[in-house]
Amino acid sequence: MIHRFFFCAAAAFAGLVIATAAAQAHPHIWVTVKSELVYAPDGTVTGVRHAWTFDDMFSVFATQGIESKKKGEFTREELAPLAEVNVTSLKEYDFFTYAKANGKKIEFDEPPAGYYLDFNPKDTVLTLYFTLPLKTPVKAKDLTLEVYDREFFVDFSFAEKDPVKLVGAPAHCKLSIGRPQEMSAALTQQLSQLAADQRDPSLTIGAEYANKIAVKCP
């Protein structure tokens, strides 16, 4: 009886703590992605060139306190220290970029110098340009590239127009783009039917939020 009581009390408390705390942070940064897959003349993939545009709130926050000659505008030089901080700290997050060649994970090197930030004063948004070289260039029949933050603190999505380009790819390569699914009313309904700890395998929400590029070079 005492045992049962112990278990009841412990379970009740544990349940309470989990229920109250097991929620995730929502995104605080929104990034619009434009990417280029770069190919060498021999048909191997050598790297990914990213252009990430941040939302206006984060852009304004990030540029707060940065000295500029012209108020409300920033040159690439003025933003250089910020670009360096961004690229350095992105390393900790694997640059949010995950690639597979023929089903096998491929590794990226750190971005070489030449990355920079641009500020668009009209929309007050920052865009970060950087290149991720592959550690070893690969020839891939099947290449997939995903851009996402698994903690979902940063919400990545592909640009509406021309989100991905193949640069120097063999002519027979075909590109397809998977966009994160909008949280539709139907999906929300489906989600609400699930218990908080339940994950429906047919409803792979994480994958649907991910931005996936697939290149087939048969």
Added chain:
Amino acid sequence: MSVNIAVERRRVVHIALLVAVIAGLLFATGLLDGAFAQGGPFGAPRTQAPAPPVGGVLGWIFTKQAEFYRQFSSLLRAAKADGSAAWSLLGLSFLYGIFHAAGPGHGKAVISSYIIANNETWTRGVVLSFASALLQALVAVAVVGLAAALLNATAATMGRAVNVIEIVSYSLIIVIGVRLLWVKGRAFLALLHTLHRPAAVGAAVTPRPHDHAHHGHAHHSHAHNGHDHSHGHDYGHHHHGEGHAHHHHHADDEDASAWGHAHAPEPEELAGPGGWKRGLSAIVAVGLRPCSGAILVLVFALAQGLFWAGVASTFVMGIGTAITVAVIASIAVGARAWAQHLADARSGYGMLAMRGVEVGAAVVIIAFGALLLTGYMVSERMVGI
């Protein structure tokens, strides 16, 4: 001799149970860590699969708050041109606060554990929730007001300031947990000791009708008034209990003091200076860390030349947050009362179980503080990729 062995064995069983409860709670904390930290960015193992936003009600909350959050920038811009948009901004801030508090951070777990460990009343739970949420808003305004508005510091500088605040806050959480563990752990062991004393076992284990509780109350508060408040109330309780365990001149007194402990604190206890001081440490520990959302909104408002709108929004957000935290705190108070109800039916051993739960809650607080401090658990990543 054989009696001693039996007592020893029982004690071992109880200690084993206590360890099991603590382990269970730690495990729960671990699960929860996995649920929202997903390994964390600080070198902890990261799984390959993307973390799906939690489904169900939480998934909905999650979508909602992101939706609300995205409207801040456009509403702040609108407020610049048209003052009436400020009202929409405040409405949005309130809703965002309510939903956002369901996410990590904002001290729900710490406050709930604290309430359970410390046997706080509902009123105190609500006051703790509101005070910590408003302190959080105040700190956000102070950080942005001082750093950005006055000193024109960069985002990186603000990030570092928040980092220092975080370390202080998490350390304080650990200190509170350790203090509670010390007090509650000793109370638990003292009670265990009492229950296993042959003379005391008879008194404490025999179920007694509830009218003894009244006696307990009177006796208890009496002893309390005579106590030095600077020691803190738990200390007071403890010495009181221990004194009885050692002398137990009177079987009725023994029982009364045990019941007296288990009941909600008397009003005079709450009003006492030590009582509020005790709560203050929890408020500061939890409320010190500003929420990154509020900091972003404030900086954005400042850039639009509408700092006041950002400040108003932050405080309204704090009220929304407080409401959610208060609801969760109320659940904690209710859960504890329910457990107490079960414990009351089981006399001395029920009391022991309650003490055990309190010890467990103190351990959870320490675990939370430690995980947050070591960066293994991210309460809410500070903006700055």
